[in-house]
Amino acid sequence: xxxxxxxxxxxxxxxxxxxxxxxxxxxxxxxxxxxxxxxxxxxxxxxxxxxxxxxxxxxxxxxxxxxxxxxxxxxxxxxxxxxxxxxxxxxxxxxxxxxxxxxxxxxxxxxxxxxxxxxxxxxxxxxxxxxxxxxxxxxxxxxxxxxxxxxxxxxxxxxxxxxxxxxxxxxxxxxxxxxxxxxxxxxxxxxxxxxxxxxxxxxxxxxxxxxxxxxxxxxxxxxxxxxxxxxxxxxxxxxxxxxxxxxxxxxxxxxxxxxxxxxxxxxxxxxx
Ligand code: KMH
Ligand code: ZN
Numbered sequence: 634x635x636x637x638x639x640x641x642x643x644x645x646x647x648x649x650x651x652x653x654x655x656x657x658x659x660x661x662x663x664x665x666x667x668x669x670x671x672x673x674x675x676x677x678x679x680x681x682x683x684x685x686x687x688x689x690x691x692x693x694x695x696x697x698x699x700x701x702x703x704x705x706x707x708x709x710x711x712x713x714x715x716x717x718x719x720x721x722x723x724x725x726x727x728x729x730x731x732x733x734x735x736x737x738x739x740x741x742x743x744x745x746x747x748x749x750x751x752x753x754x755x756x757x758x759x760x761x762x763x764x765x766x767x768x769x770x771x772x773x774x775x776x777x778x779x780x781x782x783x784x785x786x787x788x789x790x791x792x793x794x795x796x797x798x799x800x801x802x803x804x805x806x807x808x809x810x811x812x813x814x815x816x817x818x819x820x821x822x823x824x825x826x827x828x829x830x831x832x833x834x835x836x837x838x839x840x841x842x843x844x845x846x847x848x849x850x851x852x853x854x855x856x857x858x859x860x861x862x863x864x865x866x867x868x869x870x871x872x873x874x875x876x877x878x879x880x881x882x883x884x885x886x887x888x889x890x891x892x893x894x895x896x897x898x899x900x901x902x903x904x905x
Pocket of ligand 2: 642645679681717858
């Protein structure tokens with residue numbers, strides 16, 4: 634098995650400081666949280682940013698500032714979100730890709746997302762993929778439902794993606810694919826041969842899904858975007874605390890944890 638790549642999803646678009654007081658929101662807070670997560674074993678930072686009022690934004694200037702802060706502190710792979718928040722326009726969502734980060738997310742289908750709809754019509758998926766090709770950004774394909782893997786295969790066939798593909802299998806979003814071993818096995822079975830995958834379990838499913846991913850040879854995403862608790866009713870102290878637990882579990886099970894440089898090799902990323 635490859636060494637384990639841990640992604641830290643530090644901020645997200647939905648969680649608030651009222652729910653998780655340790656949520657990093659200001660650019661300096663996010664950069665510090667990234668450094669701590671990296672020290673704890675994360676090699677990818679999945680990045681959302683917030684405006685001065687704490688609202689989700691895809692503002693390029695804020696992304697630029699946060700990315701600069703992270704790069705000054707650690708060597709993590711930066712993966713910008715193009716999902717943003719439900720309801721944002723495609724133009725708004727695509728802004729951080731033009732900063733040429735190493736990676737960006739690409740959701741390959743529409744899905745109910747709690748009370749909202751996360752809309753990704755085919756034409757927009759294609760234009761996101763083309764923009765990523767243009768800026769030399771490797772997509773992480775966000776999969777919330779099985780059909781999204783079929784759309785990724787179609788993109789591959791139409792030359793809008795290049796193999797090997799890298800997926801993030803997100804399980805447990807209310808209204809989307811539920812979390813559990815059968816769902817995960819099914820999704821992994823659907824992936825094109827040679828793909829790599831990360832698993833992101835939502836809420837209390839974060840830890841059990843992470844353990845399954847470690848055993849199956851997948852990679853793991855944890856962080857406040859997906860889960861704010863350390864254990865039942867106990868808020869996590871930091872994103873790093875969640876990363877550290879996964880790193881320790883992996884080592885206990887006999888799977889080593891990848892450094893950012895090792896993660897770049899696994900994902901075929903070439904730095905400029
Ligand atoms: N906030 C969700 C609606 C991504 O980062 O690419 C979408 C999301 C996916 O978070
Ligand atoms: Zn996200």
